[in-house]
Amino acid sequence: MRFKLISCEVFYREMCYTISQSPNQVDLEFLPKGLHDIKASLMLERIQDRIDATDESLYDAILFGYGLCNNGIEGLTARKIPLVIPRAHDCITIFLGNKERYLSYFNNNPGVYFKTSGWIERGTPGKEFDQLSIQRKTGLELSYAELVKKYGEDNAKYLYEELEKYKDRYNTFTFIEMGIEPDDRFEKQTREDAEKAGWGFEKVRGDISLIQRLIDGQWNDDEFLVVKPGYRVIANFKDNVIEAEPCKSAEQKDNK
């Protein structure tokens, strides 16, 4: 089988490794990690644009290295060949290998910030995403000096406290080791970050097998959504995260 894979660059090492091991031939296109910082509709637009730019006659399906990602893939539409998308809230499910494991970890550790090789070495935000990011656009990313300049000392102090205090509720860096790292550099980096922030450090073992099944074409319905041509992705707010609906019914809803 021959596939096109459109993936967030946060999976750079995992995707390259897995494709090298797969019987399938996979053409790979990475998109910037910064997409997750912009409005869902803009993220969707960028990804759909890469589907529409694909010569679909060359492939059996288009695979995705994305989860629901804050609804950033909601509306993604299959044209002539199927789209295959992991049923995942976000990349952490994909790193941990299944959504149940992610939810149980998350529910017990809401104050966790996850790190992986991709989260560490990928996605230094480009200028474009700096300007488009929701943080920037809503005025949430101003430095203390910028706040003082715009709103005066007294208000700046108040704003800084208000806008930064959510960070105090995070208390742990969890490093997900995928088992394909060259050495312990990423783990070390996470430990250092935790120490600097005064946070706890935890290491959990990732599970690359979900990515492997994606690439190998083993798409069981529990783990993957296969979107047939003429259908589009919607969030379904259930345990299986996403489903497909015919584009026609979507148009009727939009016209309502």
Add this chain to the structure above:
Amino acid sequence: MENLKMLSEAIINGDAKKARELTQQALNHRVDPQQIVKEYLIPAMDEVGRRFECNEYFVPELLIAARAMKGSLELINPILASRGDKPAGRVIIGTVKGDLHDIGKNLVASMLEGAGFEVIDLGVDVAPEVFVSSVKEREPNFVALSALLTTTMPSMKQTIDALQESGLREKVKILVGGAPVSQRYADEIGADGYSDSASGAVGIARRLIL
């Protein structure tokens, strides 16, 4: 009252010190506190909401305007309470279980307060049973639920279900919001109102309380 127009301006500009001074002055001159709220504070926050909707104001401007308004209300509310004046309605608000984010929830709380509602803020990571016991105790008109993550959205449904099971669901209107929340989700879990912005939440609360 020239000074009171300046009070509106002070709130719109997020000048907390001035807003407090002008409010105290007005109270010293025996201006009716209810009049200060209805004619100056609420219209000022409505204007702040309008500017936010039009992208003239961003989150920081909203936060400092709300702060200025709260300073005024701190002087006014005890007087209103001692006279037995009723707020526009009572709202219990919180970010649902598992979710630690509160900027959006705080904005909605501030806008509702600025619109004359009494707001009881339960904070973040609020379990369904905490919402239930607060509703029992405080008997609000509204319960407002916030979530920033798709992973914590199911907590909204669990909270509504918990209210249903406790027999409290029909006693309150439920508002939901947060970045990943949509009208479709609100309908699906049986919420009464949804808005994609803090100022929009005020309009919905006003409409639903009639």
